[in-house]
Amino acid sequence: SNRLPPGSLGVPIIGQSLGLLRAMKANTAEKWIKQRIRKYGPISKLSLFGKPTVFVYGPAANKFVFNGDSSTIANQQPKSIRMILGDRCLLELSGQDHKRVRDALVSFLKPESLKKYVEKIDGEIREHLKLHWHGKEQITVLPLMKTLTFNIICSLLFGLERGPKRDQFVSNFETMIAGMWSVPVNLPFTRYNGSLKASARVQNMVKDLIQEKRKKLEQKTASPHQDLITCLLSIRDENGQEVITEKEIVHNVMLVMVAGHDTSSVLITFLVRLLANDPAVYAAVLQEQEEIAKDKSMGEFLTWEDLTKMKYTWRVAMETLRMIPPVFGGFRNTLKDIEYDGYHIPKGWQIFWVTSMTHMDNTIFPEPSKFDPSRFENQSSIPPYCYLPFGAGYRICPGYEFARIETLLVIHRLVTQFTWKLQCSDNVFSRDPMPVPTKGLPIQIVPKNLQ
Numbered sequence: 001s002n003r004l005p006p007g008s009l010g011v012p013i014i015g016q017s018l019g020l021l022r023a024m025k026a027n028t029a030e031k032w033i034k035q036r037i038r039k040y041g042p043i044s045k046l047s048l049f050g051k052p053t054v055f056v057y058g059p060a061a062n063k064f065v066f067n068g069d070s071s072t073i074a075n076q077q078p079k080s081i082r083m084i085l086g087d088r089c090l091l092e093l094s095g096q097d098h099k100r101v102r103d104a105l106v107s108f109l110k111p112e113s114l115k116k117y118v119e120k121i122d123g124e125i126r127e128h129l130k131l132h133w134h135g136k137e138q139i140t141v142l143p144l145m146k147t148l149t150f151n152i153i154c155s156l157l158f159g160l161e162r163g164p165k166r167d168q169f170v171s172n173f174e175t176m177i178a179g180m181w182s183v184p185v186n187l188p189f190t191r192y193n194g195s196l197k198a199s200a201r202v203q204n205m206v207k208d209l210i211q212e213k214r215k216k217l218e219q220k221t222a223s224p225h226q227d228l229i230t231c232l233l234s235i236r237d238e239n240g241q242e243v244i245t246e247k248e249i250v251h252n253v254m255l256v257m258v259a260g261h262d263t264s265s266v267l268i269t270f271l272v273r274l275l276a277n278d279p280a281v282y283a284a285v286l287q288e289q290e291e292i293a294k295d296k297s298m299g300e301f302l303t304w305e306d307l308t309k310m311k312y313t314w315r316v317a318m319e320t321l322r323m324i325p326p327v328f329g330g331f332r333n334t335l336k337d338i339e340y341d342g343y344h345i346p347k348g349w350q351i352f353w354v355t356s357m358t359h360m361d362n363t364i365f366p367e368p369s370k371f372d373p374s375r376f377e378n379q380s381s382i383p384p385y386c387y388l389p390f391g392a393g394y395r396i397c398p399g400y401e402f403a404r405i406e407t408l409l410v411i412h413r414l415v416t417q418f419t420w421k422l423q424c425s426d427n428v429f430s431r432d433p434m435p436v437p438t439k440g441l442p443i444q445i446v447p448k449n450l451q
């Protein structure tokens with residue numbers, strides 16, 4: 001059929017972009033999308049960010065987007081982001097290339113491999129609390145969680161430990177990130193131009209790190225599993241050749257830096273807010289964590305075994321991800337004409353997916369606005385393609401386990417060492433595009449040994 005989905009492409013170039021962006025800022029994006037669904041049904045056309053687009057909604061649509069044939073539906077980022085992260089990062093790859101590079105990343109990020117690093121991550125968290133929380137009466141959670149999750153990535157994934165080199169890396173990275181979502185005008189003194197220059201500096205630093213690690217591997221003074229970069233360098237084919245090119249390592253390090261710290265920091269921040277707002281959930285999380293802490297001696301690190309006992313805390317995190325998913329939605333591109341649900345989607349159009357809409361569907365999650373971690377007691381009762389904070393299919397988030405470990409460790413240290421009160425008691429947030437609580441969530445803190 002040549003029948004295009006219902007809806008309007010709107011004003012040329014601008015289309016409906018401003019309406020969506022405005023709704024995201026005002027935390028009414030779900031309402032904006034619900035209105036579309038009510039008006040046009042689960043599939044409709046519109047125009048976003050200069051491209052004709054088809055919005056699809058529902059479990060079947062999620063399956064279509066996440067499990068679609070990669071020769072028909074491709075993942076492609078806007079050119080501005082491609083220029084900053086690089087064209088060989090996972091987001092840009094498809095087919096066999098995507099599988100080869102993804103398998104290499106997963107060989108380090110899989111649970112069996114991460115198990116060994118729980119103590120190291122715990123060490124970073126304790127150091128962070130010593131530096132930024134203890135001795136303070138008031139702190140702002142979101143920026144501190146961004147610093148912490150970025151430092152964990154630097155140490156564990158890149159083997160870049162505390163010191164002047166890491167500080168320089170962080171400062172260049174911050175400049176790079178600042179212009180990533182800006183208007184992509186590459187003129188001297190624009191934010192985008194600053195971001196491109198910072199990206200080049202970060203990439204050069206990563207190349208230097210790769211040289212250092214390659215030398216250590218040759219001298220056999222490094223183990224292949226000591227960090228992600230060393231692990232990627234060590235993967236060889238049957239002829240002893242490196243499987244991942246240097247360019248691919250650099251571009252994927254860039255991606256992991258961005259994908260890995262912004263998301264987890266948002267989850268932890270909203271957990272901190274929830275625990276301050278919900279005494280019953282706080283009491284149950286505290287009880288679970290104190291049960292673990294009571295068997296530990298002073299200064300002892302948490303272990304993988306301890307994490308397996310944090311079942312309730314993780315259900316609280318899952319419910320937080322249901323209600324406030326850090327990734328609101330995303331885009332795919334059609335490489336061929338597609339027929340979906342009786343409609344024609346032409347080649348070259350965008351597909352806009354918003355998984356969080358099924359998270360708030362009362363036929364799937366009864367009373368969706370109620371915070372209820374018990375929904376995840378029996379996860380097999382949740383129908384497929386309905387709960388997708390980490391995506392699904394062959395692009396499902398490879399950092400899931402990493403995010404789970406760091407979130408549980410941070411919550412353990414926070415609830416056992418501090419009590420806190422919100423300084424902004426409203427319950428709202430805006431999307432930028434990640435959810436941001438008012439003023440970054442300032443809180444008043446008291447260490448437990450002073451109570």
Ligand code: HEM
Pocket residue numbers: 075090091102255256259260261263264267325326327330388389390391392394395396397398399400402403
């Ligand atoms: C709460 C934390 C996190 C959330 C909610 C999250 C969410 C997601 C989602 C929804 C996707 C799929 C996007 C798509 O299909 O287009 C994704 C992909 C990805 N995530 Fe995460 N993520 C988190 C943490 C992490 C961490 C800690 C890392 C790295 C250590 C990471 C690395 C990646 C990468 C590399 C991809 C691209 C995968 C591919 O295209 O094959 N993420 N993430």
